[in-house]
Amino acid sequence: MIKDITIGQFFPGDSVIHRMDPRMKLILTIVYIVIIFLCKNFWALGFMLLSLVIMCALSGVPAKVILKSIKPIAIIITFTAILNIFYVRTGEPLLDWHFIHITTGGVFTAIFMIIRICALVVASSLLTYTTSPTQITDGIERLFSPLKFMRGGVHTLAMMMTIALRFIPTLIDEFEKITNAQKARGADLETGNLVERAKALIPVLVPLFITSFRRAYELAFAMECRCYHGAEGRTRMKIMKYSKLDVFGFLFILIATGGVIALNMFFRHVV
């Protein structure tokens, strides 16, 4: 169950997408998501889908891995589609039976929504697949650096995010180790009703909490030993620089935006 967590799943590689500046990737991902919502007909959406396929192909991340990112939201997609089919009442009626009315408009909207949500999820997972968690938080920190005057500061927030992301795999590891240790002592975690199972988790959760606190203290201590004192006067090991790749990326999304606007104008709107 805990293995299904895919936040910040990084697929190492050396593709053009991997090499782009994380700040540019963050901005372009957001822009891309906005444009998906601007699409008004299948031509525009198809165009966006095409550009997404091109980006995925460029990233070198296997199609299977990319499609896996849709799996966790399958329920939401189905639910949205069903709602749209039954509640949108535009276009020609397809079925009229007692209280069920299905129209062409409903079916089109449903398909439209499915494609839209999938594109949205794939685009954002493409970001996490091609950008390591540290790069993402670094990028966020740099993008929000104008907000430095805020209390606590952007740096602290970014550092907290980095640490949290960094420790997810460690905690999962720890969880599995402790689970195995308690299973070896005969703990039964798989059978029983909800209450029994929740109770069975106590022998795992107590050591896990204690370990997390221990780790937190150790980390804080280690950071202090290395004279960490926040953002003040801190320089970076990896200095982010925009390159030609980022210009190309920017142009790519610009063309996609232009294409969507044009296609929106030339063809009839569906939604």
Added chain:
Amino acid sequence: MSILKTDNLTYKYSVGTPFEVTALDSVNLEVEKGELVAVIGHTGSGKSTLIQHFNGLLKPTEGSVLVDGQDIWESKKTLRDARFKVGLCFQYPEYQLFEETVFADIAFGPKNMKLSDEEIKERVMRAAEFTGVTKEMLEKSPFDLSGGEKRRVAIAGVMAMEPEILILDEPTSGLDPKGRDTILRLIRDYRDNTGSTVMIVSHSMEDVAKIATKVLVMNRATVMSYDTVPETYRHAEELLSVGLDVPQITKIFMDLKRRGLPVRDDVYTVEQAVAEIDRLRKEGVNV
């Protein structure tokens, strides 16, 4: 009949993904009852993966594991039996303590075995006495103990289940020499007193030489050798070639031999070394 047997045991991590790794490659092994087996091997050689198969925490990708002649993956019942027959104590076991008192923590295993209250109490007392956990300590919270005490409590927790095979993963890591000797003595006494089979995973060749009867050498997902201690250290050169260490005294004797002294090549404790040098002196060799 052997108490523990693996038949063509193969285990692969992340099957069907690009990250597939073979951690165990058709391992065939037979451990006799009452042995004290030391498992040695480089990091990533498959030691930990192997021992987690013995009580059914990992399911073999291919092949089978037999405890007491019974395939442990035959049914749910055989699997559960294996959990209690084979006691596994992980590395740094002190991090698995969770109960309010030391007593309750040691009783966790026996309780899971659905034993009677008296039986549980008896077993806890026995394990506590054995591991040197005092009566006062039993009432304390396990989190108030020192590192070495916690380790002993955790080991007591596994011993209280009185498994036929006791497996300990790196039981001495992170302890000072005194703590290490205490734990090793305890493990040997446990085997001598109960006649159980004991298996310890270790990095310390000195530890292995001190207490083991058999040594299982793992290398690159396979069993490199499974033999008695003197036989294993007779092949010291091979051990060194796969990046494993041998006791320092063995290294000295390897050197002596290279310099032309007619010494035995299976010396692995200081006592043996003294005896050997005495022998050479008596024979009139100039040492």
